[in-house]
Amino acid sequence: MDSMSLIATASIVTAGLCMAIGSIAPALGEGNAVRQALMAIAQQPDERNTITRTLFVGLAMIESIAIYCFVISMILIFANPFWGHMVAKAGG
Amino acid sequence: MDSMSLIATASIVTAGLCMAIGSIAPALGEGNAVRQALMAIAQQPDERNTITRTLFVGLAMIESIAIYCFVISMILIFANPFWGHMVAKAGG
Amino acid sequence: MDSMSLIATASIVTAGLCMAIGSIAPALGEGNAVRQALMAIAQQPDERNTITRTLFVGLAMIESIAIYCFVISMILIFANPFWGHMVAKAGG
Amino acid sequence: MDSMSLIATASIVTAGLCMAIGSIAPALGEGNAVRQALMAIAQQPDERNTITRTLFVGLAMIESIAIYCFVISMILIFANPFWGHMVAKAGG
Amino acid sequence: MDSMSLIATASIVTAGLCMAIGSIAPALGEGNAVRQALMAIAQQPDERNTITRTLFVGLAMIESIAIYCFVISMILIFANPFWGHMVAKAGG
Amino acid sequence: MDSMSLIATASIVTAGLCMAIGSIAPALGEGNAVRQALMAIAQQPDERNTITRTLFVGLAMIESIAIYCFVISMILIFANPFWGHMVAKAGG
Amino acid sequence: MDSMSLIATASIVTAGLCMAIGSIAPALGEGNAVRQALMAIAQQPDERNTITRTLFVGLAMIESIAIYCFVISMILIFANPFWGHMVAKAGG
Amino acid sequence: MDSMSLIATASIVTAGLCMAIGSIAPALGEGNAVRQALMAIAQQPDERNTITRTLFVGLAMIESIAIYCFVISMILIFANPFWGHMVAKAGG
Amino acid sequence: MDSMSLIATASIVTAGLCMAIGSIAPALGEGNAVRQALMAIAQQPDERNTITRTLFVGLAMIESIAIYCFVISMILIFANPFWGHMVAKAGG
Amino acid sequence: MDSMSLIATASIVTAGLCMAIGSIAPALGEGNAVRQALMAIAQQPDERNTITRTLFVGLAMIESIAIYCFVISMILIFANPFWGHMVAKAGG
Amino acid sequence: MDSMSLIATASIVTAGLCMAIGSIAPALGEGNAVRQALMAIAQQPDERNTITRTLFVGLAMIESIAIYCFVISMILIFANPFWGHMVAKAGG
Amino acid sequence: MDSMSLIATASIVTAGLCMAIGSIAPALGEGNAVRQALMAIAQQPDERNTITRTLFVGLAMIESIAIYCFVISMILIFANPFWGHMVAKAGG
Amino acid sequence: MDSMSLIATASIVTAGLCMAIGSIAPALGEGNAVRQALMAIAQQPDERNTITRTLFVGLAMIESIAIYCFVISMILIFANPFWGHMVAKAGG
Amino acid sequence: MDSMSLIATASIVTAGLCMAIGSIAPALGEGNAVRQALMAIAQQPDERNTITRTLFVGLAMIESIAIYCFVISMILIFANPFWGHMVAKAGG
Structure with a gap:
């Protein structure tokens, strides 16, 4: 397993999990806020x-x-400094 | 296990898990919001x-x-920059 | 373990788990919504x-x-770009 | 572990788990809905x-x-495209 | 570990776990429904x-x-297409 | 680890876990039903x-x-088709 | 690790875990039933x-x-068909 | 790791875990029953x-x-048929 | 890892975990019972x-x-039949 | 796996998980605070x-x-002293 | 990893975990008891x-x-019979 | 995996997890405190x-x-004595 | 991994985890007690x-x-008999 | 992996986790206490x-x-006797 594929794999997995886990609490929190607002x-x-x-201030x-x-997910996929360094080194 | 299949595997697994985990909280949150609206x-x-x-604003x-x-799942499956780099390198 | 069977395995497992995990929250959320509607x-x-x-809007x-x-599960099983790439490469 | 047995194993395990995990939330959700209907x-x-x-609309x-x-479980057992590809390749 | 024993093992384990996990939610759900009916x-x-x-409609x-x-458990034990393929191939 | 002991081990472990896990929810569900009946x-x-x-209908x-x-546990211990196949093959 | 010790180990561990896990829900369920009866x-x-x-009907x-x-635990310890087969084969 | 030490190890660990896990639910259940009795x-x-x-009937x-x-724990420590078989075989 | 140290290790770990896990439920149960008694x-x-x-009857x-x-913990540390057998065999 | 790719991988994974896990509690806490404010x-x-x-003071x-x-995530991605040391050493 | 360091390691880890896990339930139970006493x-x-x-009787x-x-933790650290046996054997 | 990259990796991962896990309880606790203050x-x-x-005293x-x-996270990243020792030794 | 570093590692990890896990329940229990006292x-x-x-008696x-x-943590760090034995043996 | 880096790694990870896990319960407990004080x-x-x-007495x-x-975390980072012993031995 060479360095580039390792970094690519880590970036893919982390970007996905970061967004996935990071969606749990905000969605629950907004659900609670909306719930109470209706009440x-x-x-x-x-x-x-x-x-x-x-x-709306709270939801924001x-x-x-x-x-x-x-x-963070977008940075890891499209502006990843470690990937950039590796690509530059491989291409240099 | 070569680089391309590793990245492909990681993308597949991450795309699936990201959508799967990411569906938990929004569905529960919307369920709570709808529940309270009816009440x-x-x-x-x-x-x-x-x-x-x-x-409806809250659900949105x-x-x-x-x-x-x-x-994120769609980007990982259909517009994955790491996969694109690997395909370009393999085809170059 | 060659590339094709690895990708096939990953697609099968991910498709199943994605649907399985992704069924948890919507079913619970709909159950809550229906419950409250009856009340x-x-x-x-x-x-x-x-x-x-x-x-009905909420359930939708x-x-x-x-x-x-x-x-996502169906795409992974029947329209998987990584599998397509591999099949094309193997057949090319 | 050859490709065919790997894919067969993955299909069996995934089909079982998909149905097993996928039964949790609908059963609980229906139980809640019925419970409230009686109340x-x-x-x-x-x-x-x-x-x-x-x-009945909600249960449906x-x-x-x-x-x-x-x-998904049935597709993985009886209409699995990856298994079909492998069988075709082995028989071709 | 040859292919047949691998598939047999996977079928046994999956059939058992599928029934075991799949019994959790229906039993709890029916318990809740009966509970409320009595109330x-x-x-x-x-x-x-x-x-x-x-x-009774709900329980059904x-x-x-x-x-x-x-x-699914019964299919995996008594009508498993992957096992059938392997037995046919071994006997062919 | 030969095939027969592998299948025997899998059958033993699965039979035990299937019954063990499968006892959780029915016992809790029946406990809830009895509880409410008394109330x-x-x-x-x-x-x-x-x-x-x-x-009594619900408990049944x-x-x-x-x-x-x-x-399922009894089938896996006393009427296991995979074990039967292996014994027949070993004895044939 | 020969076949006999593998099967013996699996039987011991499974028998213990089956009884241990299988005691959780009945004890809790009976506790709930008794609790409500007193109330x-x-x-x-x-x-x-x-x-x-x-x-008493419910507890039974x-x-x-x-x-x-x-x-199941007792069958696995004292009337295990797989162990019997192995002992017979070893002694035959 | 020879057969005897494997079986001995499995028996020790299983006996301990069986008693440990098996103490959870009865103690909680009895605590609930006593609690309600006092109320x-x-x-x-x-x-x-x-x-x-x-x-007292319920606690029993x-x-x-x-x-x-x-x-089960005592049988595994002091009357273990698998250990007895191994000792007999080693001594025979 | 020879037999004696394996059995000694298993006994130590099991004795500790058995007491540790076995303390959870009785302490919680007694806490609940005392709590209700005061109320x-x-x-x-x-x-x-x-x-x-x-x-006091319930606490007992x-x-x-x-x-x-x-x-069980004390038996495993000070009166362990498997350890005794091994020591006897080593010393015999 | 050389040092640089190891550190890069660790930084990527940690940055993602740190933000992901670190979003759970604040989002839930803010949701609770907003909920109560509306009430x-x-x-x-x-x-x-x-x-x-x-x-607003509390939310802040x-x-x-x-x-x-x-x-912490940003420091790990863009101002990581360990990565800097490695890059300097590799370039020195 | 020789026998003595294995047993020493197991004793250290077990002693720590036994006390750590064993502190959970008593502290919660006492907290509940004190809480109710104040009420x-x-x-x-x-x-x-x-x-x-x-x-005070309950807390005791x-x-x-x-x-x-x-x-148990103290016995494992300062009066461990397995360690004593090994030290005696090593010194004998 | 040499010593320096091991320590660097451990520091990165630990710093991230320490802050991530350490944010859970304070955020929830502050949320509860603010919630009650509003009530x-x-x-x-x-x-x-x-x-x-x-x-405000409580929040502080x-x-x-x-x-x-x-x-702790900052010390591990910017003032880590173990890393300092290693760098000094490597440079010495 | 020699004996001394193994024992040192085990002592460090156990001491930290013992204090960390051991802080959970007392802090929660004291929080509950204080909470009720205020009420x-x-x-x-x-x-x-x-x-x-x-x-105050309860908190104590x-x-x-x-x-x-x-x-226990302090004993494992500063008065560890196993470490002492090893140091003595190494120095003897 | 030499002894020094192993001990350093263990100290870093343990110090971080000890503080992280150790922050959960006190923060929740203080949050509960403050919450009730306001009420x-x-x-x-x-x-x-x-x-x-x-x-304030309770919070203290x-x-x-x-x-x-x-x-404990600070001792492990800045006054670790095992690290001190290793450094002394390496420097001696």
Whole structure:
């Protein structure tokens, strides 16, 4: 198993797992937030504006965590410095 | 085990697991959101418009996380840069 | 273990596991949604139309996640680009 | 371990596990749905028709997920393209 | 480890595990359904006919999932196409 | 490790695990059903006949799942076709 | 590792694990049933005869599952057909 | 690793694990039963005789499961037929 | 790795794990029993004698399970028949 | 496997897992905090300013933990001292 | 890996794990008992003497289980018969 | 695998896992604390100063645990005495 | 891997894991105890002396279990008899 | 893999895992304690001094467990007697 295929394999597997594992908690967290927002609207319809505004701010912060994972995955696939070094060395 | 089959194997396994694991939380989260929406409609029928609108926004955000995983899986199967490099090198 | 049998093995195992793991959360999520829908109808019989309509939209979105997994499994079994490459190379 | 026995082994194990794991969530989900249906009938006997109709639609959608797994298992045992390729090559 | 014993071993282990794992969720699901049925009868004795009829339909659907697993196990033990191929080849 | 001892070992281990794992859910499910039956009798003593009859039907269906596992275990120990084939071949 | 010691080892380990794992659920299930019986007696002292009779029937059915495991363990230790075959062959 | 030490090792490890795992559920089950008995006495002091009698019958049945495990462990240590066979063969 | 050190190692590890795992459930069970006893005394101070007597009987039965594990551990360390056989054989 | 590819592989895998695992708890924690904030607004609309201010401070502190993980991942990918040392040594 | 270092290693690892695992349940159990005692005092201050006396008896019994683990660990480190045998043999 | 790359690999993996695992509990704990603070403000708006002050003290103590993990990670990456020793020895 | 480094490695790993695992339950148990103490003070302020006294006795007993683990860790690092024996033998 | 790098690797990994695992329970426990303190203040504002004092004592005791883990980690990194022995021997 040469160096390039090892690094490629590790990048592929890690990128996939990072996104997969990184999707668990944000999805559950957003589900909980949305769930409670619906309950809050049902209880206090007059506050629907405050509730949906707070909900969207919260969803944005939770989504940002999922996006960190997506960014790491994309870096590992398309802008991987270790792969770049190996390709440069092989081509040099 | 040569490089190409190793990368192909890793891509196949990772694509499958990424989608499989990545389906757990969004499905549970959407289930929770839908569950609560139905309860909210039962409690406050007059707010059914606000509730379903908030529900659909929330479902869209949770679904987006499942779609990130689907995108990663598709990239690994059909637009894999490491596989492309290897095929180019083998064919060069 | 030659390349073709390795890729075939990986595709078989991954296709099966992807569908198997990918069935867990959608089934649980749909079960929860249906459960709550029945409770909501029992509490608010007059809203049965809104409830069943919202339920079916929600079930469709959750089912779509299970279908992503089914699609990935089918692609891995019947339209696998890595297997195609290997077969073409072996036959070339 | 030659290619044919490897693919046969992988198909057997995957078919079994796919059905086994794929039975967990649909059975639990259907159990939950039935459970709630009985509770709903006890609470609101007059809505028994709406409840059982919604229940059966829900059960059908959940059962469909179990059937996807059964289909994948059957394909792997009786219509496996990789096994077919190997048999054809061995017999060719 | 020759091919036949490998396939035989895989079939034995898979058949056993498939039935074993496949018994978990249906048994729990049926337990839940029966549990709730008893509670529903205690709450609403006049609906005992509707309740037991709905219960039996539900149990039948859940039991069907356990039977899928039993079928896969039986196919793997008594009608295994891979084993048949190997026996035919060995005897041919 | 010759073929016969491999198949014998696999049969022994699988038979034991199949029964062991297959006992978990039925026992828990029956425990839940009995538990609720006792609670239902305490709440609605006049329905004790309906309750115990429904309970026994439910227990029978759950017990049937445990018996499937027992059957598979017994088949693997005393009527194992793979073992029979090997013994016949060794003795032939 | 010769055949006899392999089969003996597998039988010992499987017998022990089968009984050990097989004791988990029946003990928990019986604990739950007894627990509820005591609660039911406390709530409805006049039904103590029906309750204890139903309890003992339920305990007997749950205990039967533990006994299946005990039977498998005993068969594996004292009436193991594979061990018998090997001993006969070695002595023949 | 000769046969005797292998069987001895397997017997030691299995005996210990069988007792260890087999102690989990009975102890939890008995704890639950005792817990509820105390609660039942506090709620219905006049039924203390029925409660403690039912409790002791239940504890005896749960304890019997722990004793099955103890019996298997003792058989494996002091009356192991496989070890006896090996010792007899070595001494013969 | 000679026979004696293998058996000694297995005995040491098994004795430790048996006691360690065997301490989990009795300690939790006793904790639950004591917990409920305190709650029962707070609810029904006049029954403090019956409660503490029932508690001590229950604690004794749960403690007996922990003692079974302690006995197995002690037998494995200080009265191990397999070790005795090996020492006798080595010294003979 | 030479040193450079080993370090590169370890960095890739660790960076991905660190971000993936590190996203679980912050996302769940933020989801809980947002959930409760919505409930609090529904209960006490007049305190919406205090609630959202406290919420944002809390979210910031929880987000900081996710950012620690992101920082570690970035350091491992783009400012890894071990990789730097190896590159310098290889180039020296 | 000679016999002495093997036994020493096994003793060290087992002693540590035995104490570590053996501390889980007693600490949780005592925590639960203390927790309930405080609640009981808050509910029924006049019974504070009975409650604290029962608490201390219960804590002593739970602590005894942790001490069994400590004793096993100490025996394995300072009074290990297998190590003694090996040292005697090596020195003899 | 030479010493330096082994230590470098271990440091990289450990630093990442330490921060990743170490982020789980503080984030959940802070989420719980913030959650309750919002509930407390909603229940007792007049105590908002005491509540937020206590909250911030508590968050600081929980954050300190996350920072211990961050410190360990940073020491392992940038001030690792074992790596320093190896570099000094290699350069000496 | 010589004996001394094996024993040193085992001691290091065991000492760390023993303290790490051994910190889980005491910390959770103390957290529960403190939690309930605060609730008890809020419910029954007049009993604050009895409550805090009982709390501190309980905390001391739970802390003692964590200290057992710390003691074992310290013995393994600084007063390890197996290491001492090896050092003496190496130096003798 | 020579002795020094083995011990260094074990120390690095153990130090990191010890702190990481050791941070789980204290952080959760402190979170629970803070959570309840806030609830207690909201219920009984007049007791805020007793509550915060008891809280800080409790937090200090829980924090002490996290600090034990930090101490073990620091000893393993900066004052490791096994490493010291090896360095002395290598330098001697």
